[in-house]
Amino acid sequence: MAQNAKDGGNRRYILVQLPEPLDPEKKEQKTAAEYCDKLGKPRTIAELTKERLRRAAKKIKEEHPDWNGDTGFRVFKLDSSNIKAWNPRTNDLEADLVDHMDHILPDRTEADLLYELLLKLGLDLCVPIEEKTLVGKTVHAIGGGVLMACLAEKITTDEVEALGQGIVTWHKALAPAGDTTCVFRDSAFENDVAKTNLAAILEQAGIVNVRSI
Known part of the structure; x- marks a missing residue:
């Protein structure tokens, strides 16, 4: 420094x-x-x-009062994945299937999920991250909008329209140079209709890489 x-x-x-x-x-x-x-x-x-x-x-x-360089730092701790490992018990498969309906470990935060996502997508852990609150949900824009993520635990059908349009508006303002990937927590959606409608809103605006974890 x-x-x-x-x-x-x-x-x-x-x-x-x-x-x-x-x-x-x-x-x-x-x-x-x-x-x-x-x-x-x-x-x-x-x-x-x-x-x-x-x-x-x-x-x-x-x-060096005239220097505007970066002296910040981020701290990470080595940990296990946020995703539950699929290790079914042959004597109680039905219970295992129910247990894995939400395959995110219960003690993990949105930040935990976000940084594992960066690792899995091969993005720099020091890449700029911006946040906005849309319909009470935290939405992250990573790398100027190359990756956008909403990892809230619950997204209802009634919230989908406002959330989707909010992401679209922010995405247009960011104007990322390349294609954008938008990621959500799969278990957050109230039902399949909510998930499908949100994906449709984003795809109509040119955000075609919509994924869930």
Whole structure:
């Protein structure tokens, strides 16, 4: 970040840090552990590292007030897929089928789904992401509209028209250079009619790559 500020470069970095616990009983870790307590964060080196990055960014901005470069960062944790693995039990297949009607793990957020989607589509995890609220649903526009996603848990038939037209209007304003893929949570739709109607609204506006997860 400091070198970018000096010469106007656009270098990026990947920093990997284990969440190693900080022990306040150890003299060399006591101050760091207490500082994490002050921040209200877990006592780990990873949390301390994030604070160091924030402070470094602030210092660099203060030293180079005319520089408008990026000093932000995103934090990711390695985890399992958000999608339930299909592992049927031969003695109770019916129960397994019912259980997989919603194949998203119950403790996962929209952000979890969004970033797994980026990984599976081969998109940069640092790609710009914009958000808008349409009909009470959060809609994401990734990469200037190359990917649009609404991963709300429920979309009713009555909401489809306004949601679809809202996405179309935003898509036109973004004017992405290439084809757009629009993704929804399959289990969110109230019924097949809601899903079909929303896809039709988007396709009529030129968004033909409509997918569900």
